Every structure is written in structure tokens, then in C-alpha cells.
Amino acid sequence: MAIRRGRGVAAINYPTGMNLGGDPTQALVHSTPTGNFMVTLSSVDLGQGMKQIMAQICAETIGVPTDRVVVDTADTDTGPHCMGTFASRGTHRAGNAVIQAAKEARQVMLEVAAEELEVNASDLETDGQGNILVKGAPQKSISIFDVALSAHFKRGRSISGRGMFLIPRSYPEKETGAMKPSTCYAHACTVAEVEVDDETGEVTVLTVKNVFEIGRALNPKMVEQQLVGGSWMGISHALYETTEPYYPNRDNGGTDFNQYLMPGPGDLAETEIIVLERPSADGPYGAKGPGEMCANPQIPAVANAVFDAVGVRIDTLPITPERILRALKAQAAS
């Protein structure tokens, strides 16, 4: 009887957005009288930080600091339609809608600034700090604060924009299955290292090294929180979780967190996250949707590591100590 060590690898891809498309999201952007910007959506923030990302996307597109943008969302009386927050679609779909709306608002903003500065709008650029400058002559400038005041009280303009993003729905061909499930895919490769106690069947995940390719990390800190959380969830799926431990038997399901097993802080592996960026052709600033895929590669990587450690294949999830011990017993018997 011994503690045995093994490692396993898995590589995956994952589609961004609702499968087969047909899932629209719309956005509205407008400025306040003092040049702050309001993004109006009906998308839902599930705690992943959608509001923050939409603010950064709007700020980048308009050309103002992020703290000049407020996001109002998840209200059907004010926000235009969003299909919902699922299928790794929030950043990709809503982000594109926000960019389109912000571009339209930016154009009005530049037109008002052009009137104030008596130049052509096409000769203007933003400095990202809240000012509009004449290209090549930055001493000639106006603040977005003053442009918004002018638009509201002097010029009678609405600095606002409408945005929408829709990937047309694909219908699978009946006999061949020819279809377009998605327009862009995120990627991952995970190497997991485990110890397996061949006396108790207990698995300890020592390290998980994840490489994720996600198009573009719009906010690296928020990407990190999502990828680390996903990696933990993958380990949890591999080794712990089920509401019905003896499928197809319906009994023995957990009804609270004492009975429904998940890893505690002491069960979490040393987790490494490495991000690669291959910008997607149709993502907002190149982003893809990593929300779901980041929890997938750990499951087979851990399963393969268990085999590497003790030489038994557990092809049924979750990989419990009971299943490992039964497999070891069958292996010894044969």
C-alpha cells in the first residue's frame, strides 16, 4: 500500500455564444450633461463582473476613462433586449453591441466638438483622458465635459448611440449535420498532477497548470478570477460532485452542503494560469468567451493523472475513492 503519483494532460476547445447563433443582444449609450456616459442593457451580471467589462469596453470606444461610465442593466423597462447571460456569450455579444452603440455616440460627440473647435470631425481624436484633440495640433482641444454641455444646452444634440449584435441562426443540415455552431473558439491545455492513496482510494490534486487561449483578456484581473474559479470547479466535477451518486439509482442525493460534496479550501490544488491571446475576428477587441471552457480540461486531466498514478481507468464521473478502490480490486483479481 502506497501513495502513488501521476500526471495527466487534456486539451480542448470551446465555442463562444449560443450554439448555432440566433441570440441577439442590444445596447444603448448616452451622455449625461457633464460628459459621463450611461450604458443601458438588460443583460444580467451573475457575479462574473459583466458591468465592469461593459464599462471598460464603452470607455475604450468613446475615449474616456472607465470611471466616467456607468452601466445600468437587468431592467426590462429601461434596457433593450438581451438573450441572457449563458453560453459564454455575455462579453462577446453584449460587448459588440456596446461597441456599436458607443461608436455612434462618439461620432455625435466628435461632431459637436468639431463645431466648437471649427474643424472637421474627421480631424479629431480622443486622448483617453477625457479630452478631444485636433490631430497633429494637440494644443487645440476641448474637454468632453464641455462638449457634453454644449450638446445639451447650446447645440441641441443627443450624444447617444444604438448598438446590436446578432449572429444569424444556423440550421443544421438533416443528413450531413453541416452547420455553423459558433464563430470563434477558445482553447485550453491543462496538466494535472495527483497523488492517489491505493489503500483508501483518496485523490489529492497537487498541481494544476492551465494554459488558456481566450482571444483577448479585456481585464486581466477579472479573467484571472474566472479562470481560477473555473479550474477549481473542474477539479470538483472530476472528484466530488453529483446529486445522484449511483446513477441510475435516484437515492442518496445530497440536500445541503454537508451531504453534497465539494472541495474545501484544503482540497484545492496549487493552480497556475497562463493566458495566450489570439484575438478573434468578431469579438469585442478580440475577446472570446472563456466562461464555460475554463472548467472543462481539468476533468479529463485529473482522470488521466489517476490512471498514470495507479493504472486503473475510471470512466464514470465523479472519480470517487469507492470507484478507485473497486477498480484496484478488480485489477488485482484479474
Next chain:
Amino acid sequence: MELRKNYFADVRKDDLHEIGQPRPRSDSPGHVTGKTAFFADRNFPGMLHLKMVRSPHHHARIRSIDTSEAEKHPGVVKVLTAKDVPHNVYTILILIQIGPEDETVLADGKVRWKGEAVVAVLAETERAAQEAAAKVKVDYEVLPAVFDMEEALKPGAPLVNEYHGQNYYLYDSGACRKVRFGDVEAGFAGADHILEQSYQSSPIEHAPTETTGCVVMPEGNDRFTCYTNTQAMFFTLDNTSIILQMPGSKLHFVGGTVGGGFGGKVDVIVEPIAILGAKLTGRPVSFIYSREEEMQISSPRAAEKVVIKDGVMKDGRIIARKVTGYTDAGAYSRHSPYGAQKGAGHYPGPYTIPNVWIDTYCVYTNRTPSSAMRGFGVTIGDFALEVQMDKLARLIGMDPLEFRFINAYRDGDMKAHRQPTEGAALIECMQEASRAANWPVAEKYMAMSSYKNGA
């Protein structure tokens, strides 16, 4: 976390001001100081609490329902049964034309899984609602049930759901969604080795911190404001409008920060019945799942079975792959026909294989209806695919990571569902994993690229 900018450096730009910056989240201070408002923080005077009477049987005919004792229970204001629901038989994906309507808001004549909602009790307190629910008498005639997908697909199995007429979802392509590419049998015939393996998973709970629920306020203008933690505002509003036969203009849905979704809050379960309760009583209504309901009543990730048959050559090329996927929908569709179909579009994984055959089935059993969950249609499939890849590598005596390089898809490669690969990055992820994990592979693999005609 480390950002490795040396990969794809020719297509990355670093000329942005706000994007790419690790700005602190504007909502974090609210979360960590307990100031963020969630839907359940709304507490209105006169608010009623809704509790469900649920089926104790997996499959049964309802002979009769007697609510008289429950109605007399102190604090009870209203008891709802199927006849109170204007459009009781529904299915949520009808909004994207994926029917038929196959599920009841409140059971009508039959229950098809243990835990199915039968009677809704509205009372002044949660306790009164719970006590009154226990006084509802339902006379059941227990019917044979089927719990296993393979059993459900056999001739003579108990019929789970009459609205489907058979124990699988009928796609326009037939009993399964199909993908056919190349000639898979010819591929097997020419292969050096054949490996067929079967993989199985069990249902998994989303385990959000905040359980599913909503609070409904009837407004003075004949509208209803529904404070909810749904993941999809208009999807829920539009389905509620159908179920209650109420114009969408009468409905106002307000979300906010959700305490974790993971796909568990897109089923449109609590909102329609809570709004109906508010309409019929004229009072605010709260319907919030207990932790037990969240774990055993709300839809889990489906149990899946995946059978993979591969033909592989000694040099490491996979030349044929046949995948048969089964998704256990439980008693009702919810999002499962979509999930099973997503699997068909995902297999054979991120590998270029010339001969592919895929069948994915959505199967009905007398189990808790499964539905959306982070990655559904793909997550369990990836477990099966990537364990299979490990077995294949070992079968031909090849390093598992090198074996993946040989088969990895690259830009321009035709996928089984007949889309050319674009924006691939699997090879680069594996190269970086090789370095990070100190898992060396031959130099020729480290020189590969996902780009078209890459080395």
C-alpha cells in the same frame, strides 16, 4: 496569472487605454461590505410566501387533489392548482421554435418525476405555507417508471412524456442530431487499431451561493414588478407572458447582481407561478427555493453517456471517429434538446479527423429534469474525448501530448460539421503547457503553428 505575449504577437496590439487594464471591479466594495442588494433583500408589507406541494412518486397518475384542509389552515390566503394556470403546458425554448410544449407549471393529471410541483400554497408566513402544504391530500396511482437512458430507449419501456410520444426528442433529422463526414466504416477498415469505449456521468448541481427565487409586487397601474435572479430577463419575461396569457407590457422584470448562476437560473420556474399568485391575491409574493429544493428540485447538469469508437494508425493519426452521445433530459425538455445538439456540433473535438460519424440523443426518463449548466453539451463530452485520447496514445505507445499535436486542428482544416477551422490556438496552448509543466515533446511539435500552412 501570466500573460504570454510572445504567442500570436503579430496579431496582438497594445494600443488600447482601458482594455487590457486590470481595473478594480466597481461592484467589489459593495460585495465585500454586504451592501450589494440581491432580489431577496426586497421585503414588502403584506408579502405572501409560496411553497410547493411536490410529488413523492417518480411517475404516477393523479386521481384527485383535496386542498380543503390546507385552505382552512391559519394564515393561508390562496391555494393554486393546474386549473388556475392560464397556459399550463409550456416549454421554454418555444421562443426559438424548439417545441413541443411538454411540461406543466402545476401537474395536471400526472406526475413524471419525484419532486414535480403539484399544488402551490400562498400564506402569510413561510411556516404557515409549509404546514398547509403538508395538509394537501393528493391521491396517486403509481405507474412504472424508467430511470436509465438505455432502458428508456428499449421497446416497451414506460412512456415518460406523452407530449413527445417516445422517450427521445424528435429532431428534424430523426431520433438524433447527426453529423456525417467522410466514410467512417472505410476509416475503421483501414485503421491499425480500433478502440471503442463508453463513458458515463451523473447529474451535477450548480451550487450557487444564492438559491433560485423571485419577489413579485403588484403595482397600482395593473402591472407586476418581478425582482428575480434569472440569468435571462426577456427570456423569462416572454415565457411568463405566454404561460400567464398576459401581455408583456404588464410585466416588469428587475434583476441585478445574481449570487451565482452557472446555468441554473434560465429555466423560468419560479416567476410565472409567483406572478400568478400576486395577480390572484393582489399581494406581493415571495417564492424562494430552499437549499434542498436547489439541490434536488432545480435542474441539474444532465447525466450523460458517451460512446466513442476510434480508428487510429501506428503513426498516431486518428483516421475515423464515431461518437454516440446520450443526454438524460429527465422528464421534460427544458434546455436539453439544445444541449444534446450542441454536442453534435462539438465532436470530434479540436482534432482534424477525415471520417466522422456523430449521433446525439436527448432521452426522457422519470428523473429530475436536467437543463443548462456551465458547458453543457460539451463538458462531459470533453471528459470522454480527452480520456479516450489518453487511451489511444498509450495503445500505440506514444506520448499523450505528442499524440495530440499530430491530430490537432489548424486554420483551414475542414471540421466534421463542414466549417473550415479559423482562429485555432490548440497547438500553442499545448506548446506552452509543455513548457510550464516541464513535459518535453519533440522539437518538431514545438515548431508547429496553428496558422494555415504552419510548420
